[in-house]
Amino acid sequence: MENENLELDIKPAGNKDLWLFLIIVDIIFLCVFGFFLYKHFSARLFDVSAAPRAEQTETVDVPEVAETDLIVADEPIAVESVAAEPVAKPVEIPVTAVIEQQQKEEAKEAAPAVQDKKESVLVQVNPKSKYRRVTFRWYGEGDKVSIVSGFTMAKPQALKKRGDHWETTLSIAPGTYKFLYIIDGKNTLDPYSEEKDGRSLLVVK
DSSP states (O other), X not given: OHHHHHHHHHHHHHHHHHHHHHHHHHHHHHHHHHHHHHHHHHHHHHHHHHHHXXXXXXXXXXXXXXXXXXXXXXXXXXXOOOOOOOOOOOOOOOHHHHHHHHHHHHHXXXXXXXXXXXXXXXXXXXXXXXXXXXXXXXXXXOSSEEEEEGGGTTSOEEOEEETTEEEEEEEEOSEEEEEEEEETTEEEOOTTSOEETTEEEEEEO
């Protein structure tokens, strides 16, 4: 009996310690959980309270405007008038002026051809002879080239092919002559000599 009473006395003491331990653990858990809840809600409360302060705008004092400073609509407002600048009318160029300008431009384009004038007639003087040795050169195209004049007795005198031109040399007495080239049977003027009466002009001195 004594042993049974001892066992009964020991068991309630063990249960009390267990319950006391569980209560202490619960209190610690509640304290920790309450601390985190407080921290969480306090941070939200502070953020909400600080937001309206950030949205506040500074108020600016606007000075009062006197009635005399206001513009009365009934009174006319003086506006300075700016004189309009005259618009220049386009200059009309007559058609004749345009044509003359084109002719001048064409003459300028043709000018280099005059500067590049080739020596189609060369005259050599021999002091011991009264005749001059005159060389004629044709720089154009053709398969058969000859020259006709008074110094050829009106008979065509053939020219020979010399590189880029045709050439012949004749003995001619001093004087003024008219001549023509016959290119493949067609009478042709010398483009590098003067022209008179539809013939190329030659002056031998």
